[in-house]
Amino acid sequence: MRLQEIFREALDLPELQLTDNFSMADCAAWDSVATVQIVLATEAAFNMRVPTEKVATLHCAGDILELLP
Amino acid sequence: MSAVISALHYCVPAERLTQAELTARFGAGPVQSIAKMSGILERRVAPPGVTAADLAYGAARGLLAARAVDAATIDLLIFASQTPDFQIPATACVLQHRLGLRMDCAAFDLNQGCSAYPYALAVADGLITSGVAKRALVLNADTVSHVIHPQDRSLLALHGDGAAATLLEPAVEENTGLRGFALGSDGSGAPYICMPASGARQPRSEVTRREKSDEAGNVRTDEHLGMNGPAVFHFSVSRMPDIIRGALQKWGLTVEDLDLVLLHQANRMMVDLIYKSLKIAEGKRFYFMETVGNLAGASVAVVLAEAWRQGRLKPGSLTLLVAFGNGLSWGLALHRWPSELPPPVSAPVDYAAE
Secondary structure (H helix, E strand, C coil): CHHHHHHHHHHCCCCCCCCCCCEHHHCCCCCHHHHHHHHHHHHHHHCCCCCHHHHHCCCEHHHHHCCCC | CCEEEEEEEEEECCCEEEHHHHHHHHCHHHHHHHHHHHCCCEEECCCCCCCHHHHHHHHHHHHHHHCCCCHHHCCEEEEECCCCCCCCCCHHHHHHHHCCCCCCCEEEEECCCCCHHHHHHHHHHHHHHCCCCCCEEEEEEECHHHHCCCCCHHHHCCECCEEEEEEEEECCCCCCEEEEEEEEECHHHHHHEECCCCCCCCCCCCHHHCCEECCCCCEECCCCCEECHHHHHHHHHHHHHHHHHHHHHHHCCCHHHCCEEEECCCCHHHHHHHHHHHCCCHHHCCCCCCCCCECHHHHHHHHHHHHHHCCCCCCCCEEEEEEEECCCEEEEEEEECCCCCCCCCCCCCECCCC
16 A cells, blocks of 8 residues: 555556556656656655666566565 | 865856757656756757867866966876767877877876766876876866757756866875775666667667667667666665765764765755765755756766855865766765865856867
């Protein structure tokens, strides 16, 4: 749920129902700026560090989900 | 003994790339989104035919004229750029002749990206302290706008073009000048900022000229600069604070000892996150990107020059310069200003062809 809130805020999509395969290709608002916002908010919310090499290849919600503690 | 920065000047093109022009090309939403994060609202961009070497020449001529420096006293010229006039020969040699420097002046290029300023200062400092050179002119210049595809909004919205000229001499006063360096690199991140077909590894061909779009709609070819923005941003905000803390610890300093901390002017949010992580007080921060853009290898030299022009350097104060970028690479330089700080070079900064 916290990850869904992060995506809703970063993409300004309050009704978004996040799924694992929700990707950049599905959402015009998901640009590189939004990716940065999502990663930084995830790190803060879950008190974790996402490896930069994972940030480089991040394309869908599942890519972040699998990194959560 | 160390080298001290005795004069600094910069030069930017008069031409501007505005938000209105970007909005007309890409639409308001994406342009506003980038500006909200970057804090960059206008960029100085060199017109076709004006190169990084031209801007460097402008900065150097302005500095030498303003300080009445005899060109014959310069015995080291470093041109640090990733957008040189030629692959062969070194652009520094061309500039040696163009600036009228003497023939026993060492002149060479330094190929480094946004972290070029501390690297160039370290090389000049080493050659001065070892007695190889007495008076160095370090030129940092880039025209990155020339290697960005016109439909790549992610990079066009960030980058400007510019150059800086720094004059270095042996420090007369004890414990002043360049007091320390920390240089590093992580080549595992080389692909994150790369112009693939720009050298021997991938020769230019019909294939490298093919346009392709990324998921956000940015267009480029392998002959243009490409950047994985999220990866570079993440590297900068997650690694640079630790690198800075480590360097300060090595030097026996804390952030409290610093009077001014100048960071590579890549992006306002990035710079603020690093400042915040290090708990740098507001009064020790300085920004200069909003009206010029990210000036790549000239960025940190230009922000230092502008801080000097705006009266932010004080006699005896300690300034930390922090640069980071492609490679990936990073560099820190620590400089203590002399008790008799020279006035800034106040000559015009707009480029004017001779």
